[in-house]
Amino acid sequence: MSVKVFNSKEVQELLKAAANLGNDNGNARTKQITHRLLSDLFKAIDDLDMTPDEIWAGVTYFNKLGQDGEAALLAAGLGLEKYLDIRMDAADREADIHGGTPRTIEGPLYVAGAPVLKGVSRIDIDSDEDAGPLVIRGIVTGPDDKPVVNAVVECWHANSKGFYSHFDPTGAQSDFNLRGGVKTDADGKYEFRTLMPVGYGCPPHGATQQLLNALARHGNRPAHVHFFVTSENKRKLTTQINIEGDPLIWDDFAYATREELVPHVVEKTGGIGLGLKADAYKEIVFNIELTELVEGEDNQIVPRPRVSVTA
Known part of the structure; x- marks a missing residue:
């Protein structure tokens, strides 16, 4: 027709x-x-x-997408969230804003309400025999290279099974496992003591993977750690780092990888003295540079529905 x-x-x-x-x-x-x-x-x-059958198949698909609660996951998988980042990058260039740690997608799995500690936070609440200890630390600075005091650094990531607390289909994780926040100290330093994450895949029978299958695409992500970084007088940063060496770093179904966000992973010892589960551990140094407000406003705040739980 x-x-x-x-x-x-x-x-x-x-x-x-x-x-x-x-x-x-x-x-x-x-x-x-x-x-x-x-x-x-x-x-x-x-x-x-x-054809009409194609249109109604699409309507049925959107019904399933809503039932599965995967609209935000699909937004990442089809590049919509990455496209918003591309637009914000272009807006920064147009406004002559340069430097700063690169942004990348938030994803659908943030949970507000995690405890915020001063300087250092250990966030591996649950034991995980398949994950080794990891320390992520760094300094938060502004564009003048001066430390940003009392910036709040939040991080969240998956466990060794590729599941996030509050979204774990097995129900095995405690509230806020592998989630937490840290206020930077007088030197702008922050530190998380946690476990090494792995990547995850879309639910195999969910609506997102259904469409990806039709497109002959996989729905997997490399191992990564998400961050929000906020400060009273700087713009909010939404970003994530990939774990060096993961084979999917440049084949992320959510298109979140940026070259500057793949820090080195260093083998260290002395973990017992830090309260870690083993003496040998891995360390990632991830220094973060925030950017200035735009005419006194933070234009990086993105209102969107997010899960919130009281710690």
Whole structure:
């Protein structure tokens, strides 16, 4: 049924009616976005000659996506979250903002409410015989290279099974296992004592992997650690580091890898003295540079639904 009806008066009037453009009530921005997205969809149906069964398969898919709670996961897997980062990078260049630790995607698995300690935090609440000890430490500075005192560094990552606390389908992890926050000390230093994470894959029977299978794509991520870094007088940083040596570093289904965010992993001893589970441990030094506010405002705050739990 190779017909073209998008430009017809009937379809154009339908689009205006669906977005209620002829009514002054409602939210003007919502109407604008709805009209544009519907227009793009209708035109794509024309251009690609989509059939009714394909359209209803798509509707059914979005129902499953919602039931599985995977919309944010799919946003990462289809590059939408990476695209937002590309736009923010471009906006920084346009505003002549340079330097700073590179941003990268937040992902869908942050949980607010983790305890925030001063200087050092041990976050491996649960034992994990398959994960060795890891120390992540560094200094938070501003663009002037001076330490940022009382910056809050939050981190979260998966266990050796590739599961995050609060999202672990096995129910095996304690609240806030492998999650925590640290306020930097007078020298801008922070430190997390934790366990080495592994990468994870999308739920194999979930909606995200269903679409990736149709695209002949995998749904796996390399081992990584997420960070939020906030300060009263600097812009918020959302970033993550990949664990050096992971074979998927440059094949991340969520497109989060950046060359500057693959720090070296160093073999160390003396872990027992630090309270770690073994004397031999791995260390990552990840120094963080924040950027200045823009006209007194933090334009990096992204309001989005996030899980919140009281510690």
